[in-house]
Amino acid sequence: MLEISDIVVRYGRREVIHNLSLTVAEGEAVTLVGSNGAGKTTTLKTISGMLRPVSGTITFDGQRIDRMEPHDIIALGVVQVPEGRLLFPDMTVYEHIELGASRARSGGLSFSERVDWVHQLFPILLERRDQKAGTMSGGQQQMLAIARGLMANPRCLMLDEPSLGLAPILVDLLEDTIRSLNETGMTVLLVEQRVDLALRLARRGYVLETGKVVLEDSAASLLSDPRVKTAYLGI
Amino acid sequence: MSNRIFLPLVIALALAVPFFTANTYFHHLMVLWMLFSLLALSLNVIIGYIGELSFGHAAFFGIGAYTAAIVGMNFGLAGIPGLLLAAVMAGLFGFVIGYVSLRIVGPQFAILTLGFGSIIYTITNYWVDLTRGPMGISNIQPLGLWGEGGVALTGARGYYYLTLFLVIAFAYACHALLNSRTGRAFIATRENAPLAASLGIDVFRIKLLGFVVATAVAGVAGAVYAHYLTVITPDVMSLQYVAALIIMVIVGGRGTIAGPIIGALIYVVLLELLRALGPLRLVIFAALLTASVIFLPGGIVSLWRRLTGEETKPREAAE
Numbered sequence: 001m002l003e004i005s006d007i008v009v010r011y012g013r014r015e016v017i018h019n020l021s022l023t024v025a026e027g028e029a030v031t032l033v034g035s036n037g038a039g040k041t042t043t044l045k046t047i048s049g050m051l052r053p054v055s056g057t058i059t060f061d062g063q064r065i066d067r068m069e070p071h072d073i074i075a076l077g078v079v080q081v082p083e084g085r086l087l088f089p090d091m092t093v094y095e096h097i098e099l100g101a102s103r104a105r106s107g108g109l110s111f112s113e114r115v116d117w118v119h120q121l122f123p124i125l126l127e128r129r130d131q132k133a134g135t136m137s138g139g140q141q142q143m144l145a146i147a148r149g150l151m152a153n154p155r156c157l158m159l160d161e162p163s164l165g166l167a168p169i170l171v172d173l174l175e176d177t178i179r180s181l182n183e184t185g186m187t188v189l190l191v192e193q194r195v196d197l198a199l200r201l202a203r204r205g206y207v208l209e210t211g212k213v214v215l216e217d218s219a220a221s222l223l224s225d226p227r228v229k230t231a232y233l234g235i
Numbered sequence: 236m237s238n239r240i241f242l243p244l245v246i247a248l249a250l251a252v253p254f255f256t257a258n259t260y261f262h263h264l265m266v267l268w269m270l271f272s273l274l275a276l277s278l279n280v281i282i283g284y285i286g287e288l289s290f291g292h293a294a295f296f297g298i299g300a301y302t303a304a305i306v307g308m309n310f311g312l313a314g315i316p317g318l319l320l321a322a323v324m325a326g327l328f329g330f331v332i333g334y335v336s337l338r339i340v341g342p343q344f345a346i347l348t349l350g351f352g353s354i355i356y357t358i359t360n361y362w363v364d365l366t367r368g369p370m371g372i373s374n375i376q377p378l379g380l381w382g383e384g385g386v387a388l389t390g391a392r393g394y395y396y397l398t399l400f401l402v403i404a405f406a407y408a409c410h411a412l413l414n415s416r417t418g419r420a421f422i423a424t425r426e427n428a429p430l431a432a433s434l435g436i437d438v439f440r441i442k443l444l445g446f447v448v449a450t451a452v453a454g455v456a457g458a459v460y461a462h463y464l465t466v467i468t469p470d471v472m473s474l475q476y477v478a479a480l481i482i483m484v485i486v487g488g489r490g491t492i493a494g495p496i497i498g499a500l501i502y503v504v505l506l507e508l509l510r511a512l513g514p515l516r517l518v519i520f521a522a523l524l525t526a527s528v529i530f531l532p533g534g535i536v537s538l539w540r541r542l543t544g545e546e547t548k549p550r551e552a553a554e
Contacts, residue, residue, distance in 0.1 A: 071437045082430065088422070088430075091422065095419055098419060101416075
């Protein structure tokens with residue numbers, strides 16, 4: 001469904017992604033792992049149109065999206081949940097949920113059905129409906145960030161470091177949520193520093209190092225790969 | 236005091252004020268207050284909602300004033316058509332200038348608007364055939380319903396009610412906008428434009444929409460101003476007015492609705508009180524702006540919130 005071939009991305013003159021290619025099939029859960037500065041977030045930002053590749057192509061359902069504006073890409077159903085939550089501290093929970101639907105993909109659930117759906121997924125968001133996002137805990141903020149992303153009615157959900165700074169119990173909850181989203185047919189592209197978690201959730205994984213794919217395999221074989229073990233799992 | 240009691244009270248008071256005195260000088264000040272309120276509210280859309288500083292706003296006010304004056308003079312359309320045309324004209328310039336400038340943010344945007352403002356000012360000053368240059372246009376007809384003849388608006392009291400109506404209508408529109416989904420897109424854009432873009436908000440379109448609305452309303456204010464004073468000169472586009480408008484919005488409280496209206500009141504009152512001081516007034520205004528930015532970055536209206544403690548109270552407690 002999502003096909004990235006040979007993209008090169010630069011920040012100014014500095015090339016940070018070198019001829020990277022990856023594919024995500026419909027309904028699949030795929031993860032990008034790698035250390036800091038490997039280019040995971042940059043890759044996601046390039047897919048969602050926040051950055052433009054210098055060369056190479058990105059296609060979604062056969063349609064080229066690498067020259068499209070972010071709001072048009074979202075309307076196709078490619079939605080990124082940014083790293084570090086990135087909420088508007090002075091806006092309320094419900095305002096964020098509405099904001100997520102600014103350029104929702106048409107089809108599927110209606111706006112109010114999606115509101116009910118995200119409230120079902122994260123009941124705390126209904127409870128805290130009128131609270132300002134900035135006053136919530138990190139876990140609640142992450143749930144809100146995901147709910148906001150889901151309000152755009154995604155077909156392919158890209159999550160950037162969702163476990164960052166969360167208590168272990170919340171990480172478990174998050175894992176369950178992401179898994180169930182994937183099981184109901186949503187394509188998931190997950191960037192995660194916690195490689196163990198990422199490889200448990202995903203079916204396939206790519207290992208990135210300094211802007212290149214160095215390893216690509218099924219999650220199970222990556223988990224047992226000695227290079228991954230020593231470099232990322234610390235065992 | 237809740238807004239539900241407070242607002243009708245304020246509006247009733249505003250409606251009654253002209254009857255407290257027959258002093259036309261006082262009425263004149265009220266008209267000026269309302270005109271500046273309308274202008275400040277429109278500039279507030281740019282400063283407070285889009286989050287960019289525009290130094291070119293007086294130019295759109297001038298475009299509106301000159302459009303109304305020229306259309307009234309040459310075609311005898313000194314009425315609602317003139318007002319509408321002034322809005323369209325100013326909005327059109329706003330669209331073109333916004334289309335060019337709004338891709339740029341921060342100080343560069345401010346400088347660009349300063350440049351466009353100066354260009355419009357200079358052209359107005361030198362295109363004598365159309366605008367009569369520095370002599371300005373005088374003997375502009377009073378505002379009628381539909382061109383010449385029929386009911387014409389004369390006297391400060393009538394203009395006060397017209398401008399009061401415009402201010403209330405535009406303030407209500409701003410309020411409704413802020414509480415709509417489009418309004419939240421505005422706030423999201425102001426708070427964090429890249430994040431807003433990543434959520435699917437077309438940041439450029441939102442900014443352009445705000446800019447065009449702001450400039451069109453400034454055009455209407457200019458048209459009413461021209462008909463009211465019956466004389467306009469290119470000076471209405473000068474930097475002095477730009478500075479005055481920015482002072483009103485910042486000192487009053489950007490991003491709020493009461494703020495620019497209060498800021499306009501402070502400006503008009505101080506301008507009269509300090510008339511004896513001559514050019515020294517400008518120094519006082521500058522000092523006011525400086526003090527406000529340092530001590531009251533939220534403007535005068537933030538005092539109210541500070542006093543009532545609304546700022547620190549969590550929203551939960553309200554339920």
